[in-house]
Amino acid sequence: MLLIPCPWCGPRDEAEFHYGGQAHVAYPETPSSLTDEEWACYLFFRDNPKGPFAERWTHAAGCRRWFNAIRDTSTNEILTVYRSGEERPAPVEPRPAIPARPAFEDEAPSGPTGVQGAEPPGGVEGAEPLQDGTGRGGGGETHPFRHPTRGRITRTTPLTFTFDGATYQGYQGDTLASALLANGVIQTGTSVKLGRPRGILSAGVEEPNAVIQIEEPFPEPMLPATTVELYDGLVATSLPGQGRLATTPDPARYDAVHAHCDLLVVGAGPAGLATAAAAARSGARVILADDQPEPGGSLLGTAEHLDWVRQTTDLLATAPEVRVLSRTTVFGYYDDNHLLAVERRTNHLGAAAPENTARERVWRIRARRVVLATGAHERSLAFPDNDRPGVMLASSARTHINRHGALPGRRALVFTTNDSAYAAALDVKAAGIEVTAIVDARPEPGEWAERARAAGVEVLPGHAVVGTEGDPRITSVTVAPYGESAGRQQFAVDLLLVSGGWNPVAHLFSQSGGKLRYDEELGSFVPDSGRQAVEVAGAASGVFDLAGALTQGAAAGTRAIEAEGYTAEAPRLPALSPQPSPTPPLHVYVVPGPPDADASRFVDLQRDVTVADLTRATGAGMRSVEHTKRYTTAGTANDQGKTSGVLASGVVAELLGVDISALGTTTFRPPYIPVSFAALAGRDRGVLSDPVRTTALHEWHVAHGALFENVGQWKRPWYYPRDGEDMEAAVLRECAATRESVGFMDASTLGKIDVQGPDAGVFLDLLYTNMMSTLKVGMIRYGVMCRPDGMVFDDGTVIRVAQDRFLVTTTTGNAATVLDWMEEWLQTEWPDLKVHCTSVTEQWATVALVGPKSREVLGALAPQLAVANEDFPFMAWRGTTVAGIEARVCRISFSGELAYEINVSPWRARALWEALYEAGAPYGITPYGTETMHVLRAEKGYPIIGQDTDGTVTPQDLGMSWAVSKKKPDFIGKRSFARADTVRPDRKHLVGLLPEDPAAFLPEGTHLVADSVLPAPPVPMLGHVTSSYRSAALGRTFALALIKGGRDRIGERLYAPVGDRLVPVTVASPVLYDPEGARRDG
Amino acid sequence: MADTALTSPLAHAAGRLAAATRGSGGAIRLAELPFLTQLNVRFDAKGPAAEAVGLALGLQLPLQPNTVVRAGELTALWLGPDEWLLVDRPGGERELESRIREAAGAEPVSVTDVSAQRTTLLVTGPRAVDLLAHGCALDLHPRAFGPGRCAQTTLGRTQVVLVARDEPRAGFWVLVRSSFAGYLADWLLDAATEYV
16 A cells, blocks of 8 residues: 655555546647647547656545646656646655665674573473383373473363364464374375375475365364464364365454554564564554564574563563564565554464454554564475475474474484574484484585584485385485485484575565565575665574574664664663584585486475476476466465475576576565455455445335435435335336326435535536526526546536525536546646535435425425426525425426425434425325436436446437537537547437337347348447336336437337347437426426 | 434434443443534635634634644634634534624635534544554554544545544544445444454
């Protein structure tokens, strides 16, 4: 959502504005002096540059002022705005790119200050190794793979759940994935195309395999089991790669909240917490959003520095202007630092969720500054049979153990290309899982390998995994020297922990318009420069050491709030113990396998895309990752390739023999995670999906059985069926009653605009095709408005209230458009006219009293009003009281009958309506709705603008030349009536149609053709039916239609294809009822 | 005061608004303030009429966008550089209009009675800002939208005029077109579900 700075109101959401096209295209002073070509240029030709462009906008939902903006059409950036009438300012430069890590080089390389801690390397708070050797784990019989002490789970709160029909127990604090692992279940489904068994690969949102279906309490498809918090009574099933939508309506509530802050921090890992802590006590408004149930991020997975996490969380909880949103995933980064997040508020409560709490909430956050501390995802490697259940990302295994006390296996082999898997391996070993060996693709793994060996773990440098066995779960892994087929060894394991490197989670940064660059050292794409006020901190920026991430986070938080005028405070950061010196990772994607191997090496597990598939894609000529993505579908599943994207880029780069840095990544687009339509809809559904506009008489209509028609957002009574009547019978009855005696309808929805000022008459003469300035006070005139191209765009009556005051009515659906139209001309073209326009649509309730007996009814209620025709003629208005209520009564007819429109305060409309009902009772007064109104007006050939017209119809086409002034020197649309196109004899004219069978009904939209037999296509079309009704007065069906040269065809027979029949019809005048107008005066 | 024969746009919702107010235990108060006098006034703020009209009203019409000026019960809202909305106690529209027209004399001033065009909802209570934030994209934090502020914007899916009342934490007036008032009441009551 762009912010557009209104020159008066300041920055507002773009949704409050309407676009008005190119600015500085002045209305020609004398259109009549222009050639057709010059006039066509004014009407239809506009510039379309790439780059800065001057445009008109109006703050339609705000101050209603028109102004000009210079917008860069290639970036949508609004470079400047200026008021209507002001000169176009000098060119403005676009915002420069902002580095994603502006001061990184200045930050202390030694890491945070603080007491150097005495924590043991890889230390785990309260961790105890597995004691028993039975293989059942320490969690008791029900949780055979549960660590006895580790995990942030509540062991006193056991939860019962069902997966694929079997009942299990877990604990509060488990995810569905960790609870399954604790029960020894690792397979969670089969793959979408190949049907291969797949198991839990990760411990988070990036999960490609363990995507399951929740069946109860409410069905939801395709949820990563690693993100589903366990609750009692959860029923889930595995999926064959795709889920099933619920067939019953979702009973939950969803809502949305707008939020504003000085600083939004995305991610509550070490970098994000340090960022928020730096800003916490400054008074700046801070939002910290994190997708987990509790802050900590990667520290929860490593179980390090949890004291600091707790202290920082407490600090944030007590800071008055800080809001911490947990279980909240920021999923979209839009213009002007507008970010969308989804908060999962009651999902984790299962059946215990309170009914009045929205299940999910979409946060629409407008942030002055953003710090993205979104971490990184570990990626896998493409080795043969790398998809068996039991293959798991190394850090994820550690997370399952430390966060949930869930042991993913008993005996593990570790395969890595970088240092990070060593810490994971050592921690996994400390938790009681046997680590048979660390297979490192690097020939010289350095200090971390020494530490592993010191802990008693075999390290195989310069080796790689070349195959796996098992059915379905891994039982053995084959290892060989890197790139060789000889010297293979087999390891009997049930767990293969893999680390192929790390991908910074740069999705949001990329969505913000930021550019990524390839970092040689990391072997990954990292944020480079951005277009918005955003920084990236921690692993998301490519800083993977904890000390660096903390320092960078604190610095980013400080910079952000100081830029907003607040003073930061150096946050307390945890004491860190020295780490082994790092060894650079090996950048490898496809692991060389034995040449005889026919096993698949999977790249995108969720789409079943293999190295062979990508090879076919490049073989077919695909030369970019955007091509191969579409050719193979790699990266298009609902995980959006979080673990596979960079891997796919790496594989394609190898296949093409180019550097991955030249190839780049595919484009990141919102949403970062799947978001349900229900959450996006929020409370805008059902009756609240669109505003319902009602008149002051709405409740009477409801009470009297009206059925309603939607006209724009208005609910208008359509017809009032009596017992047993269908629509046809009710409308025939309402029509007959009104033509024969008296009917009344609620006409309050007509748009009404008060036009005031000494130049009001001049202004209306410019807007309408006919003359308004000559109208006498007390009189009314029908008028037509056209666009400059001469096409009808609205019609209605104009009442002269006083010498300098008119009341203009518009069609129901067009009221706001007409007012905007008036303001546009006044503010941009004719600012010197002294005239003001104000909407008064709801200031008046209007009742149309129609029929030969209407004079009697009105006379009975308005004793002071002289109602005789000579006293109160057609197209006059009178101020009086009706039923004791102050009223403005207009003699207007939209039916051809004697009729009045009575305008009163809506506060008294009900009293007026009931008085009319009572006074009309002796005449059988009948309430009628829009359908009857349509029939009555169509019988008279009165068009409805927007139904009988479609923006290509002139007043002359409608047979309304009489409403087009010949005297006025100019009005909007006049010049176009002299264009060659508008004087063509074969233009479509509005005419009547009478089916030869008086019972034959022509559906609206029916085409008309000349012959009784359809010729071979293309069939020449003469026009189409715009309105079609059954007439009580005519005793037959009839229609209005726009037909080529229609007025010259009156009396001709044409044919209307209806279904498989050609219905013969006769072209007629559009005025089918009372053509001599005898009924108008009663 | 208004006579009892009048029916306000939200008369039918009064019971539900009151029930939500009671149910919220003081967190939110929702009520219609019906029949307030509302006049739309337009003239050149730099023209000679400005001072005379100001004197006649006993307040200077606000020139700062999106601000209000109050004098007693009379509140003047900035709607545009040449447009204001005057809000006063019920029943005063005729007297107020003639006061302005007399003060302006021959100067062109447009005055339009719009008392029935919109109705006014009172939204107050400690959770009032939270409630409105469900559907209003403006920053309603007291730092950004304190006493003296007003704005024409959207709430839910309808246009409104928001007015911060004159005391901090005294909540808001929400002026809404009468035809949309039923929708907005339904919307507010739905949004209030969590606070009730």
